[in-house]
Amino acid sequence: MLGFIIRRLLLFIPLLFVVSIVSFVIIQLPPGDFLTSYIMQLKATGTDVSQETIQSLVKVYGLDQPMYIQYISWIKNIILRGDFGRSFQWNKPVKEVIGERIALTVVISLLTICFTWIIAVPIGIYSATHQYTLFDYFFTFLGFIGISIPGFLLALIILWIAHTHGYNVTGLFSQEFIESPWSIAKIIDMLKHIWVPIIIIGLSGTAGLIRVMRATLLDELRKQYVITARAKGVPERKLLFKYPVRLAISPLISTIGWMLPGIISGETLVSIVLSLQTTGPVLLRATMLQDMYLAGSFVLILSALTLTGTLISDILLAWVDPRIRYGGLGE
Amino acid sequence: MKSFDKKFEKIRRYEEEEKFYLASQWQLIWWKFKKHRPAVTGAIVLGILYILAIFCSFFSPYLATDIFDEYLSAPPQIIRIYSRDNGFQRPFVYGIKKERDPITLRLRYPLDFTKKYTIKFFVKGKPYKFLGLFPTDIHLFGINDGNVFLFGTDDMGRDIFSRVLYGSRISLSIGLVGVFISFLLGLIIGGVSGYLGGAVDNFIQRTIDFLISIPTLPLWMALAAALPRDWTIIKTYFAITIILSLVGWCGLARVVRGKLLSLREEDFTIAARLAGASEWRIITRHLLPSFASYLIVSITLSVPNMILGETALSFLGLGMQEPAVSWGVLLQGAQNLTVVAQQPWRILPCTFVIIAVLAFNFLGDGLRDAADPYAR
Numbered sequence: 051m052l053g054f055i056i057r058r059l060l061l062f063i064p065l066l067f068v069v070s071i072v073s074f075v076i077i078q079l080p081p082g083d084f085l086t087s088y089i090m091q092l093k094a095t096g097t098d099v100s101q102e103t104i105q106s107l108v109k110v111y112g113l114d115q116p117m118y119i120q121y122i123s124w125i126k127n128i129i130l131r132g133d134f135g136r137s138f139q140w141n142k143p144v145k146e147v148i149g150e151r152i153a154l155t156v157v158i159s160l161l162t163i164c165f166t167w168i169i170a171v172p173i174g175i176y177s178a179t180h181q182y183t184l185f186d187y188f189f190t191f192l193g194f195i196g197i198s199i200p201g202f203l204l205a206l207i208i209l210w211i212a213h214t215h216g217y218n219v220t221g222l223f224s225q226e227f228i229e230s231p232w233s234i235a236k237i238i239d240m241l242k243h244i245w246v247p248i249i250i251i252g253l254s255g256t257a258g259l260i261r262v263m264r265a266t267l268l269d270e271l272r273k274q275y276v277i278t279a280r281a282k283g284v285p286e287r288k289l290l291f292k293y294p295v296r297l298a299i300s301p302l303i304s305t306i307g308w309m310l311p312g313i314i315s316g317e318t319l320v321s322i323v324l325s326l327q328t329t330g331p332v333l334l335r336a337t338m339l340q341d342m343y344l345a346g347s348f349v350l351i352l353s354a355l356t357l358t359g360t361l362i363s364d365i366l367l368a369w370v371d372p373r374i375r376y377g378g379l380g381e
Numbered sequence: 382m383k384s385f386d387k388k389f390e391k392i393r394r395y396e397e398e399e400k401f402y403l404a405s406q407w408q409l410i411w412w413k414f415k416k417h418r419p420a421v422t423g424a425i426v427l428g429i430l431y432i433l434a435i436f437c438s439f440f441s442p443y444l445a446t447d448i449f450d451e452y453l454s455a456p457p458q459i460i461r462i463y464s465r466d467n468g469f470q471r472p473f474v475y476g477i478k479k480e481r482d483p484i485t486l487r488l489r490y491p492l493d494f495t496k497k498y499t500i501k502f503f504v505k506g507k508p509y510k511f512l513g514l515f516p517t518d519i520h521l522f523g524i525n526d527g528n529v530f531l532f533g534t535d536d537m538g539r540d541i542f543s544r545v546l547y548g549s550r551i552s553l554s555i556g557l558v559g560v561f562i563s564f565l566l567g568l569i570i571g572g573v574s575g576y577l578g579g580a581v582d583n584f585i586q587r588t589i590d591f592l593i594s595i596p597t598l599p600l601w602m603a604l605a606a607a608l609p610r611d612w613t614i615i616k617t618y619f620a621i622t623i624i625l626s627l628v629g630w631c632g633l634a635r636v637v638r639g640k641l642l643s644l645r646e647e648d649f650t651i652a653a654r655l656a657g658a659s660e661w662r663i664i665t666r667h668l669l670p671s672f673a674s675y676l677i678v679s680i681t682l683s684v685p686n687m688i689l690g691e692t693a694l695s696f697l698g699l700g701m702q703e704p705a706v707s708w709g710v711l712l713q714g715a716q717n718l719t720v721v722a723q724q725p726w727r728i729l730p731c732t733f734v735i736i737a738v739l740a741f742n743f744l745g746d747g748l749r750d751a752a753d754p755y756a757r
Contacts, residue, residue: 311595
């Protein structure tokens with residue numbers, strides 16, 4: 051087990067490296083460098099920029115250095131000081147802009163995963179044990195709809211329906227809590243708002259999970275050991291939950307790996323529509339204004355988080371299912 | 382008599398079985414596909430959508446750029462076949478009046494029950510070029526001396542229904558073009574990976590693992606943000622397609638590699654090799670046809686992702702830009718709560734997105750079942 055974890059961790063480091071390169075390339079992509087845009091921004095707001103300031107800024111950001119040195123100093127600042135560069139749109143270090151928002155995105159994503167599991171597993175079990183019944187067809191149909199309607203369109207539709215009934219579903223907090231520091235009351239207020247985005251983001255994942263759960267459980271139920279147990283007179287309920295359900299749930303753990311990128315993407319979009327206080331709206335504005343340090347940092351952090359999630363789900367899976375540890379399954 | 386019937390029945394069954402065994406793979410796929418009703422429905426719906434897109438200027442009552450500044454943000458007019466004074470009659474719409482709300486001072490368009498316009502077919506409207514070639518002014522439907530806005534108008538007074546039809550050209554084609562590019566990439570990279578094996582294979586597989594495990598949307602957004610805003614529509618169109626394909630090829634490459642690896646060991650491949658067939662012949666004559674059906678399935682299932690990707694990017698204002706018209710661009714106006722609350726018809730274009738995606742998913746699902754016709 052330890053060997054497996056070490057192997058996975060070793061594989062994880064080059065991935066992080068690639069992610070950082072991708073993010074760095076994104077930061078460098080727009081024509082002209084970040085400083086030119088920054089100076090233009092300053093000039094547009096009426097601040098006069100002297101030649102000396104420009105010189106010193108060039109030094110600070112190392113813009114006179116070759117590309118690879120710029121990359122190294124960028125990554126060094128991130129690792130050693132948690133300094134992701136500066137957002138000229140907010141005129142603040144990137145770290146201060148995104149810290150809380152990333153945390154809220156993580157909270158919403160984790161809760162969404164929990165939500166999809168809580169909904170999908172029982173429905174999957176029901177569909178598999180009541181194959182070809184009315185409810186099975188109903189859930190299959192619902193699953194198709196869930197996969198086909200993208201989150202942001204659903205969010206738009208829900209926004210409108212809620213409005214016609216006099217509700218407001220935008221935002222994560224009530225007006226009076228937006229600027230206030232964290233407190234129990236603020237958390238309770240957040241929980242009152244958070245379920246709408248969770249349901250919207252979780253819908254397509256839930257639909258997918260129901261299908262996986264139903265298919266794997268059906269496979270398990272057809273196996274010899276189930277028939278043997280039934281022949282020996284094990285009661286149906288125990289027969290179902292003792293082994294087949296447990297076996298069918300274990301591949302679901304690996305689904306965290308492929309669900310997470312989708313959930314983060316979905317969260318980004320839905321949070322823009324519902325104007326949540328998470329990463330989406332800030333990322334959108336950053337990309338609109340070509341505030342590339344901010345945009346690149348978002349890509350870096352969100353990707354790194356997703357990779358970490360996948361890593362954890364892989365390790366969990368290996369822990370639950372010894373066949374994976376010894377490289378038996380999956381290859 | 383009875384035994385004769387039985388015999389006849391038996392012969393019929395033999396004939397049927399013989400038909401099954403003699404049929405080619407594609408024939409079997411077709412038979413199996415025909416039985417999958419949602420998939421057939423999906424195919425028909427898609428056919429209609431693409432026909433609407435190709436002949437959009439004929440099917441839409443107005444041009445995408447027509448501006449009716451008398452009617453800014455007018456609500457949709459409903460086609461009726463029943464009126465209180467006349468009973469049932471030919472389809473018609475009521476006219477709309479324009480007035481200002483005395484309190485909010487906002488424009489309102491209540492129905493004008495005194496004016497009735499019958500919907501006419503093949504009416505003369507604004508001139509356009511049919512398929513971009515033949516100048517004409519015949520539109521499928523419309524009304525004389527009045528306006529018909531099936532989906533309402535936007536805040537510049539343009540007919541949303543016409544714009545949705547025009548927008549389907551970009552939205553529906555970007556799916557196909559994008560998938561075509563991913564298909565080429567997937568086929569080449571997956572083929573190389575599966576065929577060469579070893580270190581190359583390992584490297585390509587890790588790259589794919591990496592690409593599918595990062596969240597695509599933030600990456601797309603950041604990449605789209607780097608596109609210069611002054612590019613022409615065509616340039617942006619291809620840039621967006623390429624951005625979407627950057628991740629899209631992974632799934633296809635996996636299918637190609639997996640199938641190549643398993644088919645390489647099949648008896649018929651070994652037989653062909655022993656018979657002295659060249660590698661190129663083995664690949665093109667024996668391997669490709671055997672997994673073509675799987676390729677078609679995964680192509681069909683990746684089109685909706687492309688369509689949704691374009692819609693999402695344009696919706697956010699990072700993809701196609703005005704004056705280009707696509708479903709995402711149309712939805713862009715409905716980004717905030719105030720618009721959705723006051724002009725809910727602005728989200729009507731999303732019905733087309735949902736229908737198209739649903740149809741592709743049903744079609745893909747049916748094709749997946751049909752792709753392996755020997756599994757009964």
